[in-house]
Amino acid sequence: MEGDNAEQFEEDRWVERRLMFGEVNRGAAIRVTMQDERCVMVNFDADTAEKDSEVMETVVRMNENYAGVYGTVVRAGELRVGQVVTLGG
8 A cells, every 4th residue: 555644654553444455345355354473583674584683673662573464365366566445434
């Protein structure tokens, strides 16, 4: 989701809401169920596998060790790059 008002850990406000992909009420939809408590894997660079604890320390300091969310599929559908994603109730 893109927007002019993006903020840090914006996904925290999505819990118990629905992400809808493509046409509203027709495309795929996911119910956001809970925040994701981060594990130590964020300490490893995805390209080099080198350890760097800066990301984990930042997540802990800024958002009580939560970054990202979990979700459950409410409606199956096609997902495409560039598809409009909307946040509903």
